[in-house]
Amino acid sequence: MLDEELDAWLRLKLTPGVGDATARKLLAAFGLPPALFAQPHAALSAVAGPALAGRLQTEPEGWRELCDRTQAWLEGDKRRRLLTLGDPDYPPELLQTEDPPLLLHVEGDTAALRHPLRLAIVGSRNPTAQGADHARAFAQALAGAGACIVSGLALGIDAAAHEGALEAGGSTLAIVGTGLDLVYPNKHQTLARRIAAQGALVSEYLLGTPPLAANFPRRNRIISGLSQGVLVVEAALQSGSLITARQAAEQGREVFAIPGSIHSPQARGCHALIRQGAKLVESAQDILEELHASLPTADEGHKPGPTGRDEGSRQQRGDALLLALGHEPCGLDALQARCGLDTATLQARLLELEFDGLVARLPGGQYQRRAAT
Amino acid sequence: MLDEELDAWLRLKLTPGVGDATARKLLAAFGLPPALFAQPHAALSAVAGPALAGRLQTEPEGWRELCDRTQAWLEGDKRRRLLTLGDPDYPPELLQTEDPPLLLHVEGDTAALRHPLRLAIVGSRNPTAQGADHARAFAQALAGAGACIVSGLALGIDAAAHEGALEAGGSTLAIVGTGLDLVYPNKHQTLARRIAAQGALVSEYLLGTPPLAANFPRRNRIISGLSQGVLVVEAALQSGSLITARQAAEQGREVFAIPGSIHSPQARGCHALIRQGAKLVESAQDILEELHASLPTADEGHKPGPTGRDEGSRQQRGDALLLALGHEPCGLDALQARCGLDTATLQARLLELEFDGLVARLPGGQYQRRAAT
Numbered sequence: 001m002l003d004e005e006l007d008a009w010l011r012l013k014l015t016p017g018v019g020d021a022t023a024r025k026l027l028a029a030f031g032l033p034p035a036l037f038a039q040p041h042a043a044l045s046a047v048a049g050p051a052l053a054g055r056l057q058t059e060p061e062g063w064r065e066l067c068d069r070t071q072a073w074l075e076g077d078k079r080r081r082l083l084t085l086g087d088p089d090y091p092p093e094l095l096q097t098e099d100p101p102l103l104l105h106v107e108g109d110t111a112a113l114r115h116p117l118r119l120a121i122v123g124s125r126n127p128t129a130q131g132a133d134h135a136r137a138f139a140q141a142l143a144g145a146g147a148c149i150v151s152g153l154a155l156g157i158d159a160a161a162h163e164g165a166l167e168a169g170g171s172t173l174a175i176v177g178t179g180l181d182l183v184y185p186n187k188h189q190t191l192a193r194r195i196a197a198q199g200a201l202v203s204e205y206l207l208g209t210p211p212l213a214a215n216f217p218r219r220n221r222i223i224s225g226l227s228q229g230v231l232v233v234e235a236a237l238q239s240g241s242l243i244t245a246r247q248a249a250e251q252g253r254e255v256f257a258i259p260g261s262i263h264s265p266q267a268r269g270c271h272a273l274i275r276q277g278a279k280l281v282e283s284a285q286d287i288l289e290e291l292h293a294s295l296p297t298a299d300e301g302h303k304p305g306p307t308g309r310d311e312g313s314r315q316q317r318g319d320a321l322l323l324a325l326g327h328e329p330c331g332l333d334a335l336q337a338r339c340g341l342d343t344a345t346l347q348a349r350l351l352e353l354e355f356d357g358l359v360a361r362l363p364g365g366q367y368q369r370r371a372a373t
Numbered sequence: 374m375l376d377e378e379l380d381a382w383l384r385l386k387l388t389p390g391v392g393d394a395t396a397r398k399l400l401a402a403f404g405l406p407p408a409l410f411a412q413p414h415a416a417l418s419a420v421a422g423p424a425l426a427g428r429l430q431t432e433p434e435g436w437r438e439l440c441d442r443t444q445a446w447l448e449g450d451k452r453r454r455l456l457t458l459g460d461p462d463y464p465p466e467l468l469q470t471e472d473p474p475l476l477l478h479v480e481g482d483t484a485a486l487r488h489p490l491r492l493a494i495v496g497s498r499n500p501t502a503q504g505a506d507h508a509r510a511f512a513q514a515l516a517g518a519g520a521c522i523v524s525g526l527a528l529g530i531d532a533a534a535h536e537g538a539l540e541a542g543g544s545t546l547a548i549v550g551t552g553l554d555l556v557y558p559n560k561h562q563t564l565a566r567r568i569a570a571q572g573a574l575v576s577e578y579l580l581g582t583p584p585l586a587a588n589f590p591r592r593n594r595i596i597s598g599l600s601q602g603v604l605v606v607e608a609a610l611q612s613g614s615l616i617t618a619r620q621a622a623e624q625g626r627e628v629f630a631i632p633g634s635i636h637s638p639q640a641r642g643c644h645a646l647i648r649q650g651a652k653l654v655e656s657a658q659d660i661l662e663e664l665h666a667s668l669p670t671a672d673e674g675h676k677p678g679p680t681g682r683d684e685g686s687r688q689q690r691g692d693a694l695l696l697a698l699g700h701e702p703c704g705l706d707a708l709q710a711r712c713g714l715d716t717a718t719l720q721a722r723l724l725e726l727e728f729d730g731l732v733a734r735l736p737g738g739q740y741q742r743r744a745a746t
Contacts, residue, residue: 259632347587
């Protein structure tokens with residue numbers, strides 16, 4: 001990007017009273033920012049009103065300094081980028097959301113923004129020990145299956161999710177709520193460096209933007225907007241994670257939630273989401289199945305924990321009876337003659353198979369094998 | 374009921390090869406059992422085939438003995454009843470199910486079968502300590518709110534549910550899988566006496582019927598059939614409780630499930646039910662709200678635990694801002710002028726209200742209060 005164009009984008013973002021929505025309206029009317037700032041007052045006023053037109057024609061305070069600072073930041077590391085709404089590398093999924101950020105500062109692997117499977121993992125800043133373990137284990141399993149883990153660099157669930165992805169050797173995106181020349185919280189300096197090295201740090205906020213309470217919930221729309229699905233690990237009612245989940249649902253993203261004890265305040269938010277239609281998940285496999293992806297299965301053996309479960313034995317136990325049943329309706333007596341089981345055992349097994357959806361009970365005491373689904 | 378009619382019902386139930394479905398077909402064709410047994414062979418054969426017609430014309434083994442035993446049982450306690458499909462006291466909800474039992478032996482308060490709010494609580498015979506606590510606490514709260522608790526007298530969740538209802542001074546129905554002259558498991562003798570005194574024991578099985586594995590899953594259709602809703606407290610995958618839940622759903626009953634840790638095998642069944650559409654519940658209040666009933670709220674104060682939660686503070690916190698917002702769309706600046714909050718706080722509160730469904734964000738940075746739902 002030419003310095004002049006970059007400077008004009010920064011000026012637009014910095015102009016008081018110009019939020020993202022107004023900026024997009026101006027860009028739609030006049031094209032790229034340099035063209036916008038070349039407009040006469042009357043033209044600007046026609047779109048944005050006289051007050052805003054006046055502000056757009058006044059250099060905003062601190063602009064020149066910001067331009068120099070941003071240029072120096074970009075030159076300080078070749079893995080830093082400033083993606084604008086007009087940039088061909090701007091993530092298309094984010095562009096299609098209702099409120100795409102004007103600018104994305106990126107430090108690290110810009111290609112991670114286009115990773116084929118991006119999953120957000122979010123949750124409480126004050127999780128239970130088990131909640132943090134879940135975030136780490138799900139992130140490990142999902143990153144191990146090839147997903148890029150998106151989160152917000154916050155304390156608690158966010159940090160555990162980033163760490164799990166890093167430990168699995170996978171990619172991870174941290175969407176932060178400050179300027180990228182700052183790290184918040186301060187204790188995540190090392191984590192931020194590791195994320196920048198193995199994935200990327202992303203911020204819509206101008207360099208030097210301190211942590212402001214209002215910026216963090218807004219930042220969440222980028223976390224969900226960049227992701228195909230959002231997993232909420234632990235969340236209290238009225239928490240930012242629920243806002244992320246709601247925004248995700250509005251953006252058409254899948255929402256997943258991990259259940260927990262009805263006595264845990266940190267599970268309440270997840271339970272509320274499940275009631276509202278979020279998918280209850282017990283394992284990373286549940287998420288991947290929902291997104292039509294799949295974990296690597298070769299030579300993995302049987303692993304306990306969040307990556308999978310063993311349901312094979314049930315299938316095997318039913319097999320002899322299913323074979324005896326064949327594919328036509330069959331009464332109990334005939335079935336008993338075929339398989340030699342006593343009535344009680346036979347009825348119990350048929351009920352199991354019926355529950356598993358493998359056998360249907362027909363009127364008149366007949367049973368029939370159901371087509372595989 | 375005349376002895377003769379009772380004896381004919383018992384004979385019908387005892388005749389080999391006559392299951393409940395066949396019996397209903399015969400009753401539909403010939404009327405009450407005495408009329409049925411007065412039919413000539415040809416008439417019976419036309420409905421049931423020659424083999425079954427022959428068996429219907431032969432006194433089944435042990436029938437006379439069963440008649441005497443049943444008469445003696447009925448005379449032994451004036452709170453014992455034998456309700457047949459044709460009895461005006463037979464529960465109408467059960468009659469409307471696909472497979473209503475021919476006979477219901479009842480010991481205790483027959484009126485409990487017509488209690489206005491009947492809720493089943495079922496689950497594992499091997500629950501966790503917390504699962505048993507949940508069953509007891511939910512049963513206490515629901516019985517305290519006037520519900521009759523229906524369960525199966527089994528070890529574990531069933532027993533805890535009956536006990537919770539009894540402790541609350543409420544009514545409870547135990548639908549058992551043996552003849553009512555037996556108690557299974559044997560250690561529930563005292564519990565069965567308490568249930569008969571305060572509610573009722575119910576069985577479709579003939580006196581003397583021992584505990585047979587196949588009878589227990591079938592018995593579950595009566596538990597759900599007699600109830601407006603079924604709560605599954607803890608259940609492994611492939612458990613009888615899931616069969617009850619599935620039958621309940623097929624019978625048009627509400628199914629409720631309590632979530633738990635993703636590491637607990639006893640929560641897996643509940644999670645599977647929730648995925649299939651069961652309502653996730655955290656409290657007895659959740660169930661009562663779903664069934665449009667309500668807990669007594671007067672002078673109860675704030676009680677923690679499964680009976681309710683305190684959501685009032687959120688409402689109060691939003692109130693000032695909601696008043697400032699009025700009922701017309703309003704921009705941030707105007708709202709800030711009205712309520713005097715700084716931008717960050719204002720945006721954070723608006724997001725909270727938005728999440729609570731109390732405020733809608735409109736295009737162009739406007740906010741509007743939503744109509745109360």
